[in-house]
Amino acid sequence: MPPLRLDPDRLLPSDTATRDIARAIHAATEAAPIVSPHGHVDARLLAEDVPFTDPTSLLISPDHYVTRLLHADGVPLDTLGVGEPLGDETARRRAWRALCSRWEMLAGTVVRTWLEHQLVELFGVEDVPNAGNADDSYDRIAARLAGDDFRPRALWERFGIDVLATTDDPCDDLTAHAVLDADPTWTGRVVPTFRPDRYLEPVRADWPGLVQRIGTAADVDTSTYDGFVVALETRRRFFIDHGATATDHSHADLESEPLSHADAFRIHADALRGEATAAEMVAYRRHLFAEMARMSCDDGLVMMVHPGIVRNHHRPTFERFGQDTGHDLPRRIDFVEPLRPLLERYGTHPGFHLVLFTVDPTAWAREIAPLAGFYPSVYAGVPWWFGDSPAGMERFWDGIVDQIGFTRTSGFIDDTRAYLSIPTRHDVARRIEAGVLARLVVAGRIDVEEATRIAGWLVGVQPRAVFKL
Amino acid sequence: MPPLRLDPDRLLPSDTATRDIARAIHAATEAAPIVSPHGHVDARLLAEDVPFTDPTSLLISPDHYVTRLLHADGVPLDTLGVGEPLGDETARRRAWRALCSRWEMLAGTVVRTWLEHQLVELFGVEDVPNAGNADDSYDRIAARLAGDDFRPRALWERFGIDVLATTDDPCDDLTAHAVLDADPTWTGRVVPTFRPDRYLEPVRADWPGLVQRIGTAADVDTSTYDGFVVALETRRRFFIDHGATATDHSHADLESEPLSHADAFRIHADALRGEATAAEMVAYRRHLFAEMARMSCDDGLVMMVHPGIVRNHHRPTFERFGQDTGHDLPRRIDFVEPLRPLLERYGTHPGFHLVLFTVDPTAWAREIAPLAGFYPSVYAGVPWWFGDSPAGMERFWDGIVDQIGFTRTSGFIDDTRAYLSIPTRHDVARRIEAGVLARLVVAGRIDVEEATRIAGWLVGVQPRAVFKL
């Protein structure tokens, strides 16, 4: 049985000279604290500090990166604890074995890279997983998880996390964040992020209820457009008061043409009554998207956008298992023309930050870098979902560095729901960045001292500055 | 005159350490049998086993990869035997000289890589081709072709072909396949593929005739929609009875919204009478495309699709020389949204296999890998037409491996009309795959034993499993 090990030079460039330089650059960031400006870890995890229970419900069930690949290989989602938790340990062990027995199927994927890192570094698993040793590794991991040093707050220290942003509903009372703030034994920093998508989508059947809900949360009458705007502003302020520095947006497109006040006022009322046309509702969403930029200019929240996702592609899976179950899929997306109305108004506003993420890798060289190379507000977001892998990151840097260098980029975001995968995701990014910088050194474009400085601020100064952390 | 030679390390990665590993991986697949699940060789070639006659009508005239490049360099297609065969040996020698004298023009192209391999390995040509030595190489090749060891069946043995799929009209009587099956002296496996495109395109002027034709072939009245469906099912069954395992589809887009039975019934009848609107005919084609998936769920035929081709771009050339004469050209194509109706219905059907090819390389990372990483039915088809080259293959693997590894890919298909180019095309693919795997080894992501295993099943187990061979 071959041993499971982490190559100390993993993911660094292959030729010896470049690898030596990359290794030196990487040494300077390897142990740097983690800044995580965007992700989906629940703040309650840290507020409550409840121990994790078992490998399956920790590493498989909640991680759609893992479950989707197993599903593609024929494993039914319900046997993996998707939708509802697995009922007993037998089922959990079966799920764990399903993963372990497919280790070779995962060869080459970043999912295996992440899991391997966690198995070795956190759990001391010594053998390459397979069906035969699945129970052993299950037991070993479960035993570790029982220790106090594996509770979420202890792992925070171990991971060296400096600041972590969560993603939250505008009506969330942010209790967990408040609990952490008020806890004298807790010294970490966990900030919320304002994620208003569904409140900006009049086309949703539940939109009238959501409008009322945010009205209640903000204590404002949202039956009129003006009230709705005040409610959104109020809730943003509430988030700011709880430490938020950013908002997060994902719609079908980036069109951003504002409406006149009269039209917005009218459509708001019509949409609440179910009398707006489909075109009006789309136009209103685009208006509200531009309004978010206007509010960011006023209140300083950084605006993150990551468009181009087709949500819940496979209806039967959605109906049975709900959302975020592995079949949100990318499509082509334009940036330059749709964002023109927004950027014309706010693109040079002092202090406005607009971070553009994409699931369409062709946008980096063609649209995002050109935008970030002119507008002081625009930052090129690093690879996200489907692109957050070694090859994806290299495509990103290859597409943008020549045009805009490093200072117009966001710094790494891990975007993860899987708390334990945070260190490995940052590890992958730092290694790839070391390689990118080393190649520039070998190409005679920067020297190794400058490369090392850049690597350092890419993991600290830069994300703090871009996300105002 | 420089010698023509094949570098034993050709197409392997450049840096020494990675190349050494790639060479070792490649050694394990270099001599493996050839599985060819998709191509355009005519089964009669093997059924009749007629000797090839001369270099030009073997290597130039039928290969639009070659003729299009010569045409771009100013050589008229009629002097190359496109459209109709060249009348005499003088003309054939002139065409051969046209190719040889443009050897340097072909520098860097995969066409030269393929030709070089054939000239050296099959024909023992010793000098780099040029105008001066064209007659010599013509003579040498013609002499070899006269030998019994160069007849199609002998080459099959020499090439180590294990199974070859042809591409056939649904009304084809598959006589050639039957002849091979019935021949006790023939031990190879040649299977037909059901290619119904034109029967599914009501917009074609000849569609009513085609509908009648398939009715005759299936002995079914196809004047109604229901009869037409039965005819298609009947012919698929006929193909299955002759060894077919797959169907092959190429339309302008991948839209797949089914119609109600009533609408399909009505449009079928209207279209036969020439009374359907253009929009109805397109909607009906999309319905029939979804029907093909439905039938695949029923009868098990693997469904291959390769959309996004603009056919017969240069009308004057089409009018003079016919189709497949080098001016079918790619365009942008979407996968995720158009395939949603089809995948919603059949995407998780047990045993359904949908292999997605593309001529738009941007689709691999953005759409095809994400689809294949969720749907058990979807496989990422390897680079095809315009992408079936070293750089094209590296783009493919670079775009998909991090997301889905190797098991969600189709295995290599050569897609060739040029029988003699089969070995070199597989040789190129195996070398690139060895390099891709070697880079993963050097990056510490897999070890060399696993890489070698993967290389092995990529050329055997995988295409057999995906195409049910």
Place this chain on the structure above:
Amino acid sequence: MPPLRLDPDRLLPSDTATRDIARAIHAATEAAPIVSPHGHVDARLLAEDVPFTDPTSLLISPDHYVTRLLHADGVPLDTLGVGEPLGDETARRRAWRALCSRWEMLAGTVVRTWLEHQLVELFGVEDVPNAGNADDSYDRIAARLAGDDFRPRALWERFGIDVLATTDDPCDDLTAHAVLDADPTWTGRVVPTFRPDRYLEPVRADWPGLVQRIGTAADVDTSTYDGFVVALETRRRFFIDHGATATDHSHADLESEPLSHADAFRIHADALRGEATAAEMVAYRRHLFAEMARMSCDDGLVMMVHPGIVRNHHRPTFERFGQDTGHDLPRRIDFVEPLRPLLERYGTHPGFHLVLFTVDPTAWAREIAPLAGFYPSVYAGVPWWFGDSPAGMERFWDGIVDQIGFTRTSGFIDDTRAYLSIPTRHDVARRIEAGVLARLVVAGRIDVEEATRIAGWLVGVQPRAVFKL
């Protein structure tokens, strides 16, 4: 303070074996004369041979590649001399300091690569720029600029320019070109290029005036379509008489469907009276675009196109500073289908040359190479704007070589407004080309002699042939 130096191996491949070969290939082109078939240097610069004044108005103010990046980093355009020249030396020194103090911000960009080359090779600047040494480098450069050996004609000799194409309005009297032609002390070759874009855009408010203007220039009544065509032909002839070999086109798309003569005639008249519809005006522009191809078949002018630019994206900047101020931005663009009508008519016309540039890198592999691999008229234009960098050039070659080799490409164009950046831009291209060729050698696809030959004609024979220079 680290010294500023140029690595003699800069931009060559990283692994030792490939780099050694690339170095040998590059040695053969390093000192070759410069052929510059497309750019934006003003012919008056050479006709008048006026000395340059200071670093800022030479290297910053007119170069939107530089000013846009400084703007993105928060430097107001008016402090950089954009729009109107900086009033005094204090302001110019401040602008120069703004650049020098952002040297690290430019790390990794091709802008820094270009500037570095100029600072070292032309001005002997010895230290890496920063705020502290900005005045020193300003003084050093200003002193050099005062010398006769830094006047434009002297630099022409020093740069080794063989031929330079300018870009000119169809009504330009080409006096500067005539002055150069008539000057017995001037032995260089500066040819004009016919750039008719705005005359072909009836949608512009100033179009009726432009039509009248070209009528005056051509001494033809352009109130009718027929007269307008004659005027365009007359001005093309005037350009040819002054040495022009090419025309240059950039519209929103490449649609090229011709109108009937009757429709063109009618829309021309209606558009002049402001009575044409928006759709008619677009259709007429597309017709005129096809007409340009028709005229090229008649008069032999090479047709260059570079579509897909969204002009003046940020209206407030445009209103204050005018055009070409750094916010023209790329978007997606199709080639295969829009060009079909044009290529159907003229694509195989003997002597017609159509050079296709793109700001959408996805078009190279998908559409431009496939077109250039069939149509004798079509050449793949090298990376242009936003792509004219090391990574951009590698994407280009990676996207096209396997399909069409080298002979179907345009040869390098620098496309620059910055006269002093011509040598460094060609230097970058030659180094990348040497690397591309070296990789083919290491991959066993060409040998080093052939690679060296190809490198040679890529910088001389090829652009001369494609642009008929």
